[in-house]
Amino acid sequence: MPLVNTSEMFKKAYEGGYAIGAFNVNNMEIVQGIVEACKELNSPVILQASGGARKYAHSAYLYNMVQAAVAETDLPIALHLDHGASFELCKDCIESGFTSVMIDGSHLDYEENVAVTKKVVEYAHKYNVTVEGELGQLAGIEDEVNVDADKANYTDPGQVQDFVSRTGVDSLAIAIGTSHGAFKFKPGQKPQLRFDILQEVMDRLPGFPIVLHGASSVMPEYVAMVNQFGGQMADAIGIPEDMLRQAASMAVCKINVDSDLRLAMTAGIRKHLAENPTHFDPRQYLGDGRQFITDVVKHKITEVLGSAGKA
Ligand code: G3H
Ligand code: 13P
Numbered sequence: 001m002p003l004v005n006t007s008e009m010f011k012k013a014y015e016g017g018y019a020i021g022a023f024n025v026n027n028m029e030i031v032q033g034i035v036e037a038c039k040e041l042n043s044p045v046i047l048q049a050s051g052g053a054r055k056y057a058h059s060a061y062l063y064n065m066v067q068a069a070v071a072e073t074d075l076p077i078a079l080h081l082d083h084g085a086s087f088e089l090c091k092d093c094i095e096s097g098f099t100s101v102m103i104d105g106s107h108l109d110y111e112e113n114v115a116v117t118k119k120v121v122e123y124a125h126k127y128n129v130t131v132e133g134e135l136g137q138l139a140g141i142e143d144e145v146n147v148d149a150d151k152a153n154y155t156d157p158g159q160v161q162d163f164v165s166r167t168g169v170d171s172l173a174i175a176i177g178t179s180h181g182a183f184k185f186k187p188g189q190k191p192q193l194r195f196d197i198l199q200e201v202m203d204r205l206p207g208f209p210i211v212l213h214g215a216s217s218v219m220p221e222y223v224a225m226v227n228q229f230g231g232q233m234a235d236a237i238g239i240p241e242d243m244l245r246q247a248a249s250m251a252v253c254k255i256n257v258d259s260d261l262r263l264a265m266t267a268g269i270r271k272h273l274a275e276n277p278t279h280f281d282p283r284q285y286l287g288d289g290r291q292f293i294t295d296v297v298k299h300k301i302t303e304v305l306g307s308a309g310k311a
């Protein structure tokens with residue numbers, strides 16, 4: 001099966017009350033680690049690359065690694081641009097074979113967000129590429145943009161119908177209290193998401209796929225392992241898994257995970273090197289990092305997303 005866009009996978013996910021994992025990819029071991037888990041569990045998947053990932057790995061390398069994954073599996077795989085910052089970047093990704101793009105105009109004034117999102121949709125749909133837009137702003141760091149918690153703002157449900165109908169987007173990312181990175185809540189703070197906003201968005205956009213960014217649960221066992229082997233991430237806190245499951249059972253069809261993969265890879269490498277101080281073959285420690293990524297993605301698919309067996 002060739003790369004697919006997100007239309008069919010979101011339709012099935014919405015109807016089935018589950019979500020598709022959208023995992024950030026930056027190098028070969030990450031691509032392989034994710035895809036191995038999806039193969040074992042027969043799960044559809046979105047592999048997403050940020051602008052920063054494209055700069056780091058070079059777009060052609062990322063694209064061809066994903067094509068290699070497509071060739072060796074029969075899974076529905078979408079290649080998605082994460083947090084596209086401009087029309088030009090989206091256009092470039094569409095021209096180089098991405099099947100889905102996000103245009104992130106969430107930091108812009110509302111009318112500017114509508115205008116740039118509409119422009120991307122008009123271009124993308126000519127090539128059967130699906131488009132994700134965003135309304136509301138998450139706190140945290142994404143692609144060199146650092147949004148302070150006090151500048152983040154929840155999505156206004158009163159805007160969603162107007163935004164979707166005027167832009168023609170295929171899915172919408174909303175802000176309900178998640179944030180990017182590994183430090184989503186302060187120590188002692190009770191994690192909370194605004195399910196009332198999600199419900200109101202759902203009521204106003206029946207059947208329409210919603211996207212949750214900043215949705216790593218920052219799995220405590222990997223935080224503990226990183227700390228045990230020399231890291232300093234004691235205060236890392238993510239979104240509780242029961243909240244993510246609840247979101248997946250509602251209109252959320254795409255759950256974005258990057259920080260959990262970073263943690264898993266770092267834990268695997270730190271543990272390997274601490275336990276094997278004489279090793280210096282990258283295949284040994286990167287191999288453990290890759291295996292940890294597979295373990296995390298399998299856990300997400302079975303315990304959070306509910307996408308096992310849905311390929
Ligand atoms: O939302 C941001 C993702 O975690 C991507 O991060 O821009 O550092 O690649 P990045
Ligand atoms: P996390 O930092 O919670 O993994 O979020 C990733 C994300 O939203 C990518 O777009």
Ligand code: ZN
Pocket residue numbers: 083142180213214256
């Ligand atoms: Zn994001």
